[in-house]
Amino acid sequence: METYRWPGSPMFVNGRFVFGSGGLDLIRIETNEGVTGVGLTWVQESSGVVVRAVTEHIKQQVMGRDPLDIERIWDEIWRLGSLGRRGIATQVLSAIDIALWDIKGKCADMPLYKLLGGYTDRIPAYVSLGFRGEDLNQVISSLEDGIAKGIRAIKMQVGNLTIAEDEERVKMAREVIGPDVKLMLDASTLYRHQEAIVFASKVEKHDIFWIEEPVAPDDIRGSQLVARSTTIPIATGEGEYTKYGFRDLIENRSASILQPDALIMGGITEFMKVAAMAQANDFHISNHGPHHIHAHLLAAIPNALIIEEYFTSETQPIDGGIFLDQMPIVDGHIRPPDRPGLGLQLNEKAIAPYRTG
Numbered sequence: 001m002e003t004y005r006w007p008g009s010p011m012f013v014n015g016r017f018v019f020g021s022g023g024l025d026l027i028r029i030e031t032n033e034g035v036t037g038v039g040l041t042w043v044q045e046s047s048g049v050v051v052r053a054v055t056e057h058i059k060q061q062v063m064g065r066d067p068l069d070i071e072r073i074w075d076e077i078w079r080l081g082s083l084g085r086r087g088i089a090t091q092v093l094s095a096i097d098i099a100l101w102d103i104k105g106k107c108a109d110m111p112l113y114k115l116l117g118g119y120t121d122r123i124p125a126y127v128s129l130g131f132r133g134e135d136l137n138q139v140i141s142s143l144e145d146g147i148a149k150g151i152r153a154i155k156m157q158v159g160n161l162t163i164a165e166d167e168e169r170v171k172m173a174r175e176v177i178g179p180d181v182k183l184m185l186d187a188s189t190l191y192r193h194q195e196a197i198v199f200a201s202k203v204e205k206h207d208i209f210w211i212e213e214p215v216a217p218d219d220i221r222g223s224q225l226v227a228r229s230t231t232i233p234i235a236t237g238e239g240e241y242t243k244y245g246f247r248d249l250i251e252n253r254s255a256s257i258l259q260p261d262a263l264i265m266g267g268i269t270e271f272m273k274v275a276a277m278a279q280a281n282d283f284h285i286s287n288h289g290p291h292h293i294h295a296h297l298l299a300a301i302p303n304a305l306i307i308e309e310y311f312t313s314e315t316q317p318i319d320g321g322i323f324l325d326q327m328p329i330v331d332g333h334i335r336p337p338d339r340p341g342l343g344l345q346l347n348e349k350a351i352a353p354y355r356t357g
Ligand SMILES: [Mg+2]
Pocket: 186, 188, 212, 213, 238
């Protein structure tokens, strides 16, 4: 595991947390036939010491195995449950799984979105604005900027302010972007469910595409109560792990849009299982996390809603430079790379100075 850490600049605030640093945990798996797979995750601890130690422990399950036996390898690592069924162990498993799928795609000489399903090569995309504690004028100018660049869907942070102040922001945002641009609100788990219900009732009239993470990830019942109370779709899942966690969200109807992050929740193998469960229950999938990987996953499935464009050089200066291919939003859409596997082109020079181990 290679760990990279860099200072957060400018400060990224998601409501509850201030992200003073960014980073990347990168795994490269080499086969005896000379194929290299790249997998990613990011564990938010300062030095990367823990993620390297966990990887070292898990590594023995992968060395010497047939890299195409991904289900088997996933299952065996999962059975090491003593390391934890969520959290860092599952994130390391995610990175390994992503690297193995990269290898499989390269062996098949196919881009992953074709290998995994092949539904489309063009996915609607949105960007996140107003996540840095900006004042209202700054938010408005970034909204105007986004619209001028052809962005057709925008997500804003709520929950840092009072409900009345946030309602005013949402009203202004809708006025600035007009009636045709999608507007999502991310509460980043800041509300108790009673507050989220009040907030949703106040902003319902502003044509909100979704409210994201209204309550804490483990408050499945609270999210269910919010979802029942409003006509605004509820999106959640960035803090959830594995098919079991998403099964519980689905069974409880705690949302109608699921946001798995393959880098966190168990990799591509697990993401695709969640997508299939979601389809059978009439849920949409809209990822959390880097679009470079998730473009393949959303392009492979019929129930993708919209992709989060996460790492751009404008919204996150260093994170946005991790890959050489920026995959810009064109006419409100992005396309997955048409190269074999994940088709990732790491900008090794850009990340090298931030390596911590
Ligand atoms: Mg979020």
